[in-house]
Amino acid sequence: MTAPASLPPEPLPRLREFGVYIGRFEPPHQAHLLVMQGALQSVQTLIVVIGSARAARNTKNPFTAQERQDVILAMLAEVGVEAGRLRFVQVRDFFYNESLWLSQVQGGVAAHTGGSRDVALVGHIKDESxxxxxxxxxxxxxxxxxxxxxxxxxxxxxxFEDRLEDVRGMVPPAVHAFLDAFRQTPDYAELRAEYDYLREYRAAWQASPAPPVFVAADAVVTRSGHVLTVRRAARPGRGLLALPGDLLEFGETLLACAVRSVRQETGLPAEHDLTAALRAQTVFDYPDRSQRGRTVTQAFHFDLGLGALPGLHPAADAAEAFWLPFNEALGRPDLFFEDHHAIIEHFLMRG
Structure with missing residues (x-):
């Protein structure tokens, strides 16, 4: 009697050379860990792209890119993943230039793949985000x-609401240990105070029949390779650098609002005619640009030309006002409030 022929073994799934997983991981949680573990069953090396890098701490982005990278390594080590199977790319937010963001991701990944085309993008299409x-x-x-x-x-x-047992059930042990340690830092104390401030601020508008849309004006004032900058004295963003600006008042134009803000916040001498120095203006309306709520700003670029830098006398709502060299303004997005660095970058990079 002839023995039955055995079935050939099922082929193993193909192991891609590289996988790419993009996220902000603010902070990494249990679902992130499961996605990475699953991806590592299909790829040899996983490249984790960490977004919102080089941004100032706020309640939406409370952790630095390096902190997130370190805790991702720690949570994967807990489940036996070797660090050698991971690579990292840290990418800035480009609110108003999607092409630059794509270029940063592509370039960062290419630096690890060495020209390989065997690259898979890991993800789940759940909605428009x-x-x-x-x-x-x-x-x-x-x-x-x-x-x-x-x-x-x-x-x-x-x-930020001290529901720590809920947090414990949402994140891997290594992430929980990091979050617990971070709660003891001055950075956490400031973020927690800002979280409470923003919650109260938004609550004041909950009775509105429709979500409010705030209109503001900001001023980019340049002279002799410097940009006029203030340090915020109040929340939100206390201590961060910002452009002079304010919400639009009844009875004033956006241009008048920008000029008023410069005079009030910096004490720029009146002999410098801002209206005559106007060079460009642009609307900045990224929907999530402000955590206070939907806020659209019209930014004006005033160029005062060459010459000595005028003295300044900041008002009470600005801790200080000063002239920041272009190289520092462009090179330190982590110092700026909301999208103010992107606004400065927009005008200065226009040439």
């Missing part, structure tokens, strides 16, 4: 099977 997964057609799309309602927004909310 996942649009970026369609932005890299040269990479194979590798859908994750992890579907979870958990979000970093939920973690941050529980964290």
């Amino acid at each position: 996942s649009y970026y997964l369609r932005s890299f057609p040269a990479w194979e799309f590798l859908p994750t099977h992890v579907v979870s309602p958990l979000s970093a927004t939920d973690v941050r909310k529980a964290y």
Whole structure:
């Protein structure tokens, strides 16, 4: 009697050379860990792209890119993943230039792949916030099977509201240890105070029949390779650098609002005619540009030409006002409030 022929073994799934996983990880949570573990079953090396790098700490982005990178390594080490299978790319936010963001991601990944085309993009298309997964057609799309309602927004909310047992159930042990240690720092104390301030600020508008849209004006004043900058004295963003600016008052134009803000916040001498120095203006309306609520600003660029830098006399709502050299203004996005660095960059990079 002839023995039955044995079935050939099923082929193992192909192991891609590189996988790319993009996120902000503010902070990493259990679903992030599951996605990375799943990806590492399909790729040899996982490149984790950490967004919102080089930004000032705030309640939406409370942790530095390096802190997030370190805690991702720690949480993966806990489940036996070797650090050698991971690579990292840290990418800035480019609110008003999607092409620059794409270029940063592509360049950062290329620095690790050495020209290999065997690259897969890991992700889950859940809503319009996942649009970026369609932005890299040269990479194979590798859908994750992890579907979870958990979000970093939920973690941050529980964290800043002292619901620590809820946090424990949302994040891996290494992340919980990091968050627990971070709670003892002055940075956490400032962020917690800002979280409470913003919650009260937004609550004041909850009775409005429709979500409010605030209109503001900001001023980019330049002279002799410097930009006029203030340091915020009040929340939100206390201690961060910002442009002179304010919410629009009834009865004034946006241009008048920008000029008023410069005079009030910096004490720029009146002999410098800002209206005559106007060179350009642009609307900045990224929907999430301000955590206070939907805020649209019209920014004006005033160029005072060459010459000595005028003396300044900041008002009470600015801790200080000073002339910041272009190289420092462009090179330190981590010092600036909200999207003010992007606004400065927009006008200065126009040439």
